[in-house]
Amino acid sequence: MKIQAGHKQKISSNGNLLKPNTKTDSLKSNGVLKKTVWEYSKSIEDSKHIKLKSEYDLFIGGKWIKTKKYFETINPSNEEVIAKVAYASNEDVNKAVNAAEKAYDKVWSKISAKERGKYIFRIARILQEKAREFAVIESMDGGKPIKESKSVDIPLALAHFFYYAGWADKLELAFPGRKVSPIGVAGQIIPWNFPLLMAAWKIAPALACGNTVVIKSAETTPLTLYKLAEVIEEAELPEGVVNIISGDGATGAAIVNHPKTKKIAFTGSTEVGKLIMKQTAGTDKKLTLELGGKAANIIFEDAPIDAAIEGIINGIYFNQGHVCCAGSRLLVQESIKDIVIKKLRYRLKSLRVGDPLDKNTDVGSINSIMQLDRIKELVKSGINEGAKIYQSECSLPQRGYWFRPTFFSDVAQSHRIANEEIFGPVLSILTFRTPAEAIEKANNTFYGLSAGVWTDKGSKIFKTLSKLRAGVIWSNTFNKFNPASPFGGYKESGFGREGGRHGLEAYVK
Numbered sequence: 248m249k250i251q252a253g254h255k256q257k258i259s260s261n262g263n264l265l266k267p268n269t270k271t272d273s274l275k276s277n278g279v280l281k282k283t284v285w286e287y288s289k290s291i292e293d294s295k296h297i298k299l300k301s302e303y304d305l306f307i308g309g310k311w312i313k314t315k316k317y318f319e320t321i322n323p324s325n326e327e328v329i330a331k332v333a334y335a336s337n338e339d340v341n342k343a344v345n346a347a348e349k350a351y352d353k354v355w356s357k358i359s360a361k362e363r364g365k366y367i368f369r370i371a372r373i374l375q376e377k378a379r380e381f382a383v384i385e386s387m388d389g390g391k392p393i394k395e396s397k398s399v400d401i402p403l404a405l406a407h408f409f410y411y412a413g414w415a416d417k418l419e420l421a422f423p424g425r426k427v428s429p430i431g432v433a434g435q436i437i438p439w440n441f442p443l444l445m446a447a448w449k450i451a452p453a454l455a456c457g458n459t460v461v462i463k464s465a466e467t468t469p470l471t472l473y474k475l476a477e478v479i480e481e482a483e484l485p486e487g488v489v490n491i492i493s494g495d496g497a498t499g500a501a502i503v504n505h506p507k508t509k510k511i512a513f514t515g516s517t518e519v520g521k522l523i524m525k526q527t528a529g530t531d532k533k534l535t536l537e538l539g540g541k542a543a544n545i546i547f548e549d550a551p552i553d554a555a556i557e558g559i560i561n562g563i564y565f566n567q568g569h570v571c572c573a574g575s576r577l578l579v580q581e582s583i584k585d586i587v588i589k590k591l592r593y594r595l596k597s598l599r600v601g602d603p604l605d606k607n608t609d610v611g612s613i614n615s616i617m618q619l620d621r622i623k624e625l626v627k628s629g630i631n632e633g634a635k636i637y638q639s640e641c642s643l644p645q646r647g648y649w650f651r652p653t654f655f656s657d658v659a660q661s662h663r664i665a666n667e668e669i670f671g672p673v674l675s676i677l678t679f680r681t682p683a684e685a686i687e688k689a690n691n692t693f694y695g696l697s698a699g700v701w702t703d704k705g706s707k708i709f710k711t712l713s714k715l716r717a718g719v720i721w722s723n724t725f726n727k728f729n730p731a732s733p734f735g736g737y738k739e740s741g742f743g744r745e746g747g748r749h750g751l752e753a754y755v756k
């Protein structure tokens with residue numbers, strides 16, 4: 248495949264050597280330098296050091312427990328089976344919750360806060376030592392580019408453990424004038440887009456506040472959670488404090504409906520979030536939901552355009568667009584629409600799509616065939632409803648699940664692609680004329696998770712973001728995360744905050 252990278256340089260991303268093409272890299276007779284053709288060499292992350300079992304049992308009460316049913320987890324970039332993992336039945340969920348309750352009553356609620364902190368620090372340090380192994384496995388199981396798992400997922404996950412380890416013995420500072428206590432067993436359900444990171448967001452504050460945990464991974468990405476179980480064993484956490492299981496929606500529902508889970512933390516689709524809300528209504532369970540999004544990324548005409556282009560790219564193509572806070576609705580001021588689209592088209596040509604373990608890869612594989620079908624269906628609706636599609640021309644690997652980086656221009660607010668979460672590398676571009684119109688359009692969504700504002704005027708940033716109804720708003724950047732910073736949404740994006748001091752609130756009473 249031929250893709251453009253850098254100024255006037257044709258680049259092949261077929262995985263061969265990165266070298267100037269000497270045939271073309273020469274002076275023409277009139278003295279003008281011919282275009283240099285560069286080819287990328289593959290730079291595959293070494294995966295020999297990773298340790299994976301062929302089969303993973305459930306991690307309950309500090310032991311590996313066999314069950315009746317197992318299912319396969321595959322590598323979405325080549326469709327090969329990586330391992331088999333246990334499918335937790337209602338009976339298994341019951342075992343896990345009982346183990347967590349026992350650990351809560353007998354040990355975790357009794358030991359000092361300082362001791363709790365030490366255990367969490369230990370998890371963070373061991374994770375740090377194994378960061379490279381975790382990054383490779385996360386990319387194999389989920390399809391994300393290794394450069395992202397290495398520089399975002401794993402460092403942020405362990406930073407969350409470090410951060411909340413620090414809070415464990417300082418809760419009186421987090422809640423001045425209040426004597427807080429833990430809730431008991433926390434049931435936690437996570438999605439497939441950031442497996443280890445979502446687990447860290449949930450486990451670290453729960454433990455810091457003195458709760459015990461039953462956590463379930465998503466169907467397609469169970470492996471790094473079981474690797475985390477090995478870290479927890481190595482850290483010698485008292486048995487039953489963290490129980491890790493895998494399964495599907497029925498397993499998740501069993502956690503939600505178990506009478507002994509006192510707090511439910513869910514990250515996933517709005518549809519399932521609504522179901523969980525109904526199921527927990529009228530119970531004594533505390534609930535936080537982090538659901539879908541359709542974030543507006545607003546580019547004003549006075550924005551630094553080249554920086555904004557990078558922000559748009561990062562906003563929507565990071566992790567193949569499998570990001571609940573992705574900047575999936577670009578709102579661009581009409582006066583700069585043409586230049587923004589021109590630059591975006593150019594930039595798309597240099598996005599390298601391919602093997603997630605190749606360090607050159609910018610966009611990896613789609614997480615599952617189900618997700619690929621969903622993306623295709625929504626893209627088809629965009630075309631049928633009259634939006635104008637542009638796709639990167641890169642060629643795609645033969646096997647696995649892939650989707651070209653795509654954007655739509657001429658999108659109307661009524662189009663499905665302007666309203667529904669695509670959760671793929673697909674951007675919808677809308678325009679506005681005045682700041683008031685930008686704000687109105689940005690807020691014209693069922694969701695309210697995140698937003699972005701690009702302008703060179705500080706006052707405009709503050710004025711705009713004070714009127715945006717979104718939990719997280721970035722200005723002149725996008726998709727930046729920090730354990731000290733709370734994250735969460737409004738409206739159909741859910742409620743409650745994870746991260747920061749605010750993230751502790753959900754785990755105390």
Ligand code: ADP
Nearest residue numbers: 436437438464465466495496499500515516519
């Ligand atoms: P997606 O459609 O992106 O997979 P889901 O909301 O279906 O998002 O899944 C997110 C997580 O919720 C997964 O771990 C999944 O197994 C779990 N889940 C699905 N259905 C339910 C349910 N009814 N109750 C609890 N958890 C569920």
